[in-house]
Amino acid sequence: MLPSIGVIALFVSTVLGQAYSTNSTNGYVLKKGPLDTPWTEKVGTNPWPEYPRPQMARSDWKNLNGVWQYRNATGGAAELDNPPFRQDLENPVLVPFCLESALSGVMGNWTIHSWYRTTFDVPSSWTDRVLLNFGAVDYEATVFVNEQQVAHNVGGYWSFNTDITDHLNKNSTNELVVFVFDPTNLAGNNIPLGKQKLIPEHIFYTPCSGIWQTVWLESAPAASIDKLDISAGADGKVDVTVHTTSNATGTADFIIHEPNSDRIKVQTKVPVNQAHSFVVESPELWSPDSPTLYNITVKMGSDTVQSYTGFRTISKGVVNGVQRPLLNGEFVFMFGTLDQGYWPDGLHSPPSLEAMVYDLKALKEVGYNMLRKHIKVEPALFYQAADQLGLMLIQDMPALATSWVYLDDTPKKCPPVSLTPSLDPDTVQEEFNRQLEVLVNQLKSYPSIVTWVIYNEGWGQPWEGYDGVHNTSIDAILTDLVRKIDPTRLIDSVTGWHDHGAGDFHDNHHYSSPQCGTPWYSLDSSPYNPETDNRIAIQGEFGGIGQNISEEHAWKVENSINHVNNTYELDATQEIWNVRAHIIFQELKFQIQEYACSGAVWTQTTDVEGEVNGMLTYDRRVNRMDKEQWKADIQALYDTAAKRGSSNSTMKLPAREEVVV
Structure with a gap:
């Protein structure tokens, strides 16, 4: 359950x-x-x-x-x-x-x-x-x-x-x-x-x-807890920092409860305002199949806050000759949707918690184990829902404007650097970097987040060398920055286009058919060579097939309706949409079987305004999926990936020498 x-x-x-x-x-x-x-x-x-x-x-x-x-x-x-x-x-x-x-x-x-x-x-x-x-x-x-x-x-x-x-x-x-x-x-x-x-x-x-x-x-006391950074690994190691409102010294009581219980599993004292680690004996691990969470109570003086965590380790390693993403030491094929998080009645704001969770449950029902939160950040309760349901999250940094997005009276051609000519690129980049740090620090304690994305398709990304002297790409600089803040997750430096070789992923976008870890490629991508690229091959976006809907379920804005035909592919009926999805799934399954594909992101969870390529319509009243077909096709991806990696399916976790509490 x-x-x-x-x-x-x-x-x-x-x-x-x-x-x-x-x-x-x-x-x-x-x-x-x-x-x-x-x-x-x-x-x-x-x-x-x-x-x-x-x-x-x-x-x-x-x-x-x-x-x-x-x-x-x-x-x-x-x-x-x-x-x-x-x-x-x-x-x-x-x-x-x-x-x-x-x-x-x-x-x-x-x-x-x-x-x-x-x-x-x-x-x-x-x-x-x-x-x-x-x-x-x-x-x-x-x-x-x-x-x-x-x-x-x-x-x-x-x-x-x-x-x-x-x-x-x-x-x-x-x-x-x-x-x-x-x-x-x-x-x-x-x-x-x-x-x-x-x-x-x-x-x-x-x-x-x-x-x-x-x-x-x-209400909180003058000396109070300001922030909790908590990361719990599959080996039982807990890394915690209890930040306070002042440069306080001393300790806080840190209590981990048994899952779904008030019973105490571990109680210890941790120093405040400094990183601290301890080990929990034999924790139940968090995964999409078993999203076990542990409630936490932290007390400092007269201040008490409630939190939670999940024990899991995200890493990468070579499995049967291919670089793979590992969850708790095992290769797990990551399959999810591009999740925009838009609502026709509230736009960025879901109308309610029930509505927000409805989307996640619709994905979980057919077997998705992941979603890519696409250049948007959600309310904290969204991440808790993903933690509880067992959905891995690839979290994007919200993108800067693309060079063709600026609202101006004069159209602009694409400049050498995807930043508006009217602004100082260094100033824009500095603020982007600052907010990227805020993103990671704000969300890094949610167990469901497994990967950070820095740039999407070159949007706001300097295309060439950053400093002009060492030809160091900003992708590599920001990858190092994110890795320093959060060394526990993977980093997708650039999802689609302008790949300078940084990060943990070789990430290709292609519509409608996939090109995941394959030796063939198209514009704005490159072939994947497992002998020379030690990164994970993933299909950051694909699918995108659409099916026009009746006026009842449409975003009734003329400009949006006029752009519906810009969809990558439009299928005549819902039945044909499902047939086309099945065919595309077969292509992806072949690439998993024969090449190095380790994950893929189907576009997308719901329709959004003039886009009609969602699992669900924008009003959430129609679910296009033939659920039994989608369940079977998604499970076939997992089975194929497991078979491909079966000769070395379990990777040993590194030994820890910390004292068990």
Whole structure:
């Protein structure tokens, strides 16, 4: 039986704490967008009530999601000099949904500069410090509490928090005001933005501006736990760093519970603010077939947080003469979908936890053991769901804009370096590098993540030598950077195109047929030679076959409909779509059997706007897959891979000399 989703989050929200909103629903109306989902009408005005940070959950918390006030800041950045304190803003907005979405109640366009406002009370029982948390705000957020600036964050995918205790009116209502700047692809800006575009077209979608993940308060002591880095290997070794809000010394109690139990498996003390390791005897391992997780309690002084981990080791090694990805020392063929994570009603924001998990369960049902999270970062509860369901994740860094994406009056030809000519490439690269570090540090404790992707298809990637002197590619520089932050995972430096030989993967994109680890290749790829390339061969994208759908399930935007015929291949009926998928599967199976293919990514989980090549339609109401056929075809890939690697199917894990706790 699969573990239930959101166990930790649900426990915290319903037993330990209280998830509620103090905001009025004055004037909020759900907009009628181009398409909805079965969950759209169920959202209501208190969305996402679950505790949002399952790997560091506190008991005393308060959800600030709900109806806030909104104003389009037509005066631009100059309005920061005169914030709208103590005044009502004209429009209601439902947080946490993108301003461009129907669920936000705004469904705006060109929301470059925006004001948000709400009020809140602090529970009288809270006697410690009060922290204000944001799951994510796209793109640049300036936060005020009671007319005082308390935080500033740059980056549309990253969580941040701030201690607001000294700015509170503890015995009366408090005012929270947020100013957001989101240029998306406006000329003169080049930011990590993934697939967003101010004027969407085919593979570029409606942007997401503003607050799009949960906002919440929590109570914590002055000396408190600020972050947990936890990695647990298949050999039982646990690497942990307990970060605190100050440069504290001393220790924290670290308790690992038995799976699905409050019983203690290991209890030890770990020093705070420094890396520490210990070994757990004979842990049950995490894998797609058995996604065992261990709940964790960490106590430091009067602060207690709940977390979890899974014991697994990701590595690579030669199996039967071929370089392979190894999970817990064994070759596991990685097969998943390109997962965009877009929703017709909420855009970047799923309408609910149930809706978000629905996609993952649909993939797991037919046998996918992996998905590639494509140039987007999800809410923390998404990663917990993948951990619990047993889905390996290939996590992309959100891409910079491609050279042809900039919104400008003058079309630009592709420059030698895929950065806008109007910006300093070094400045753009420096910010990309900074946010890449944030990505890895923010997500590196989730067991399901097995691989980091730095660049997708050359989007924002300098094509040639980076320093001009040593001809060192930026791919290699950033691969070393990521490896230093997280040495426990594999790195796909460049997925598709402009491969400079860095990282752990030789990654080819080809539609519709695969070219996975083969000696034949096409434009923007190269043949794979296992004798000279010691990397893993993977098909980073393939498939992409589409099937047009009725108006009922279509994204009802003329420009998107007009781009449907740009799909790599369109099949006349759902039945033919399944036939074509079966044929493509046979090609991939042959390449696994005869060559060096170790993994593949089918495009894609769902339709998105004008793309109609999903397992599911964009509204999630139609599942195109003949489930029994897909189960059989996917299992055949695993069986073929196992047979190919059977002469050396088990690799010995390195011995550890640490003392067992």
